[in-house]
Amino acid sequence: xxxxxxxxxxxxLCFLQGKKLLLACSGGLDSVVLAHLCDASDLDFALAHCNFxxxxxxxxxxxxxxxxxxSTFEVGIFIKQFDTEQYAKEQRLSVQMAARELRYKWFEELxxxxxxxxxxxxxxxxxxxETFLINLSRGTGIEGLSGIPEVNGNIVRPLLPFSRxxxxxxxxxxxxxxxxxxxxxxxxxxxxxxRHNVVPILKGLSPSFLQNFLNTQHHLGQTNDLANNxxxxxxxxxxxxxxxxxEIKISELQKLQPLDAYLYGLLNGYGFIEWNDVKDxxxxxxxxxVFSNTHRLLxxxxxxxxxxxxxxxxxxxxxxxxxxSGELPIKIQLExxxxxxxxxxxxxxxxxxxxxxxxVLRNWEKGDYFYPFGMQGKxxxxxxxxxxxxxxxxxxxxxxxxxxxDIVWIVGRRADERFKVEExxxxxxxxxxxx
Amino acid sequence: xxxxxxxxxxxxLCFLQGKKLLLACSGGLDSVVLAHLCDASDLDFALAHCNFxxxxxxxxxxxxxxxxxxSTFEVGIFIKQFDTEQYAKEQRLSVQMAARELRYKWFEELxxxxxxxxxxxxxxxxxxxETFLINLSRGTGIEGLSGIPEVNGNIVRPLLPFSRxxxxxxxxxxxxxxxxxxxxxxxxxxxxxxRHNVVPILKGLSPSFLQNFLNTQHHLGQTNDLANNxxxxxxxxxxxxxxxxxEIKISELQKLQPLDAYLYGLLNGYGFIEWNDVKDxxxxxxxxxVFSNTHRLLxxxxxxxxxxxxxxxxxxxxxxxxxxSGELPIKIQLExxxxxxxxxxxxxxxxxxxxxxxxVLRNWEKGDYFYPFGMQGKxxxxxxxxxxxxxxxxxxxxxxxxxxxDIVWIVGRRADERFKVEExxxxxxxxxxxx
Numbered sequence: 001x002x003x004x005x006x007x008x009x010x011x012x013l014c015f016l017q018g019k020k021l022l023l024a025c026s027g028g029l030d031s032v033v034l035a036h037l038c039d040a041s042d043l044d045f046a047l048a049h050c051n052f053x054x055x056x057x058x059x060x061x062x063x064x065x066x067x068x069x070x071s072t073f074e075v076g077i078f079i080k081q082f083d084t085e086q087y088a089k090e091q092r093l094s095v096q097m098a099a100r101e102l103r104y105k106w107f108e109e110l111x112x113x114x115x116x117x118x119x120x121x122x123x124x125x126x127x128x129x130e131t132f133l134i135n136l137s138r139g140t141g142i143e144g145l146s147g148i149p150e151v152n153g154n155i156v157r158p159l160l161p162f163s164r165x166x167x168x169x170x171x172x173x174x175x176x177x178x179x180x181x182x183x184x185x186x187x188x189x190x191x192x193x194x195r196h197n198v199v200p201i202l203k204g205l206s207p208s209f210l211q212n213f214l215n216t217q218h219h220l221g222q223t224n225d226l227a228n229n230x231x232x233x234x235x236x237x238x239x240x241x242x243x244x245x246x247e248i249k250i251s252e253l254q255k256l257q258p259l260d261a262y263l264y265g266l267l268n269g270y271g272f273i274e275w276n277d278v279k280d281x282x283x284x285x286x287x288x289x290v291f292s293n294t295h296r297l298l299x300x301x302x303x304x305x306x307x308x309x310x311x312x313x314x315x316x317x318x319x320x321x322x323x324x325s326g327e328l329p330i331k332i333q334l335e336x337x338x339x340x341x342x343x344x345x346x347x348x349x350x351x352x353x354x355x356x357x358x359x360v361l362r363n364w365e366k367g368d369y370f371y372p373f374g375m376q377g378k379x380x381x382x383x384x385x386x387x388x389x390x391x392x393x394x395x396x397x398x399x400x401x402x403x404x405x406d407i408v409w410i411v412g413r414r415a416d417e418r419f420k421v422e423e424x425x426x427x428x429x430x431x432x433x434x435x
Numbered sequence: 436x437x438x439x440x441x442x443x444x445x446x447x448l449c450f451l452q453g454k455k456l457l458l459a460c461s462g463g464l465d466s467v468v469l470a471h472l473c474d475a476s477d478l479d480f481a482l483a484h485c486n487f488x489x490x491x492x493x494x495x496x497x498x499x500x501x502x503x504x505x506s507t508f509e510v511g512i513f514i515k516q517f518d519t520e521q522y523a524k525e526q527r528l529s530v531q532m533a534a535r536e537l538r539y540k541w542f543e544e545l546x547x548x549x550x551x552x553x554x555x556x557x558x559x560x561x562x563x564x565e566t567f568l569i570n571l572s573r574g575t576g577i578e579g580l581s582g583i584p585e586v587n588g589n590i591v592r593p594l595l596p597f598s599r600x601x602x603x604x605x606x607x608x609x610x611x612x613x614x615x616x617x618x619x620x621x622x623x624x625x626x627x628x629x630r631h632n633v634v635p636i637l638k639g640l641s642p643s644f645l646q647n648f649l650n651t652q653h654h655l656g657q658t659n660d661l662a663n664n665x666x667x668x669x670x671x672x673x674x675x676x677x678x679x680x681x682e683i684k685i686s687e688l689q690k691l692q693p694l695d696a697y698l699y700g701l702l703n704g705y706g707f708i709e710w711n712d713v714k715d716x717x718x719x720x721x722x723x724x725v726f727s728n729t730h731r732l733l734x735x736x737x738x739x740x741x742x743x744x745x746x747x748x749x750x751x752x753x754x755x756x757x758x759x760s761g762e763l764p765i766k767i768q769l770e771x772x773x774x775x776x777x778x779x780x781x782x783x784x785x786x787x788x789x790x791x792x793x794x795v796l797r798n799w800e801k802g803d804y805f806y807p808f809g810m811q812g813k814x815x816x817x818x819x820x821x822x823x824x825x826x827x828x829x830x831x832x833x834x835x836x837x838x839x840x841d842i843v844w845i846v847g848r849r850a851d852e853r854f855k856v857e858e859x860x861x862x863x864x865x866x867x868x869x870x
């Protein structure tokens with residue numbers, strides 16, 4: 001196996017030679033064998049071990065084992081302990097996913113901190129096949145069947161073309177020791193069933209089954225690349241940025257066939273789950289919305305509007321003059337000034353004596369009206385919004401600055417006539433919105 | 436099962452109701468059950484049975500069985516006997532593929548002849564899963580994993596959401612008789628192994644395995660549609676028709692990533708197999724070619740030229756005046772005329788007395804030269820072709836009309852000065868190329 005590994009490095013992964021490599025080592029069979037192979041191939045590597053503190057003293061024994069391994073090879077070692085269960089709780093992740101996230105985050109930090117070039121992990125062909133079958137049994141799409149690439153940014157998986165058997169036989173022939181891992185809780189049962197009952201029979205169907213499988217995964221990955229290129233081209237054509245939001249013309253979406261697949265492809269990065277609701281939105285009445293955890297999609301006449309859900313900032317806030325206000329959702333500055341300067345979109349000047357302090361910052365409510373600056377009479381805010389061609393999301397995000405119940409400034413858009421500076425004005429307040 | 440079948444027809448396949456259906460019935464379990472279900476659902480169907488004559492009296496007994504079945508249901512029956520082995524030999528196909536081709540061809544003819552609307556076949560979910568696993572074991576791409584669609588043109592597979600178990604149990608509960616098929620030679624061994632050893636274990640992984648698998652196949656099919664839409668858009672942008680051939684700018688191809696996948700996607704419809712050779716063509720020297728059985732791809736400076744391989748028409752042909760010529764590769768008409776008319780690209784007028792009949796029609800040979808009409812002196816054909824900016828394939832296809840060894844007309848391009856009509860000419864021959 002050493003020969004085959006060396007050849008594989010020399011032919012497909014020659015960019016690893018002479019680089020500083022960080023080998024992710026759990027102490028299990030695969031990563032220990034990878035360490036032996038890297039040593040035998042004169043690669044320049046250090047070990048990195050995550051102690052996820054999930055199995056008490058067993059975890060600590062693993063850590064100890066990897067320390068010993070590093071000293072055998074006379075290479076550097078980096079160790080980090082994680083409170084994985086705590087992190088999983090905080091981030092609402094499964095323990096598996098939490099461990100995964102912590103692991104790759106730390107590797108990324110380490111690479112930067114110690115100026116290493118690549119992280120090596122010990123995934124092999126059987127891992128890929130098992131994951132393929134797990135995903136197949138649960139129902140998946142091309143992403144779930146394509147497998148992980150051998151080279152993905154600075155993460156490299158040099159054992160991907162090798163089978164578990166090859167790795168095991170090499171370990172035995174070289175009397176290599178490793179630690180058995182009793183974790184992998186969530187998928188262990190299913191994965192073991194697949195490993196012991198399904199995979200051997202599949203491999204028995206054809207002597208080149210595993211190689212054929214890897215080729216198939218490679219082809220699927222490439223088809224996925226094609227589909228993604230297509231979707232990215234479409235996005236750059238159909239997704240129009242409007243302020244913070246994205247506007248998508250519905251008539252353009254409706255030209256796409258198969259529509260389900262396009263909606264999923266274009267929008268699955270935004271966390272939506274109810275795809276039938278998303279599809280129904282195309283023909284729904286204006287104002288209908290579908291929510292994900294992070295985004296919402298709004299039908300607004302001929303468009304869908306895709307908006308990030310901002311952290312909850314609705315409510316009522318008080319802004320004092322010459323006194324610290326509490327934390328505000330937007331930066332509003334009040335100051336008394338001597339004279340009238342240039343008024344603008346983000347700056348208005350008002351007659352101090354007409355205002356009741358503290359001023360009130362709040363969102364739009366049904367029935368709101370104001371007296372538009374420079375005009376006679378009052379106007380409903382709903383009418384003003386319509387004239388400004390504002391979509392629902394922009395309306396909801398709009399802040400109003402009020403004096404008691406009266407609107408003083410539709411922030412960033414229009415001041416109120418009633419509070420304007422006049423000849424009779426004795427004290428001027430300058431209000432600035434710092435965007 | 437009847438209930439579930441009726442519901443499936445009513446919800447997903449309601450377009451079948453009231454239509455004239457042709458049910459492909461081998462006499463095996465699946466198609467016999469399908470016939471019973473169609474009967475129970477009051478669908479308007481007739482049976483169509485192919486006798487492939489592959490298993491002697493067994494084949495004839497199947498035919499007899501299906502005849503009986505039709506009379507039980509009091510529906511029409513169409514039967515055709517094929518000499519499958521003969522056809523397989525002629526078409527250089529496996530017996531399996533030959534049977535498949537004959538079967539679908541005949542269905543197509545039948546539909547038209549008897550004015551039926553759809554063909555129903557009895558493929559079910561286990562068939563799809565088995566085919567998926569067969570292809571996986573052999574190595575495949577997304578096409579091999581996506582499965583057959585439930586509705587494909589006028590072919591409908593209403594049992595696709597049903598498992599073999601459901602079908603079998605229904606047959607048993609209704610005491611339905613069927614014929615066991617001892618054929619399926621080429622894949623039978625592998626398919627049976629998969630059916631009996633792999634599928635039951637996979638289904639044991641999750642109670643909804645088969646349904647999850649069908650969903651996965653559906654997703655893969657849709658991703659494949661996306662990728663194909665992308666490739667078709669690319670083709671219509673990059674493939675430029677030039678005469679009979681297609682011209683593809685190499686610099687445009689080289690922008691595509693992953694290049695392998697794009698080359699395969701754009702060109703796999705033309706029968707190429709040696710994809711590394713195709714890729715190498717991009718950087719090869721001008722004149723290099725790669726062949727498939729039906730096409731060739733030629734590197735010609737900044738372009739790849741994709742050309743159909745025409746039936747072999749090279750050679751030397753003789754064209755008589757006032758006498759039938761043998762079969763010619765192109766239509767050339769010689770006639771003596773009274774007067775000079777309008778000369779054109781496809782028509783020339785020559786001095787009859789300068790010509791030696793029969794004229795000779797042949798392809799270009801190295802060293803050929805002629806005396807261009809309207810010019811003084813001779814010119815090498817290689818130089819003429821270059822000046823005309825002709826690519827290699829156009830040069831090869833170019834026909835020359837000669838009098839003995841002398842070129843009379845570069846057909847469709849340029850006549851020769853030596854044979855032109857002059858004041859002294861007494862007899863004129865009009866030569867027309869009928870394109």
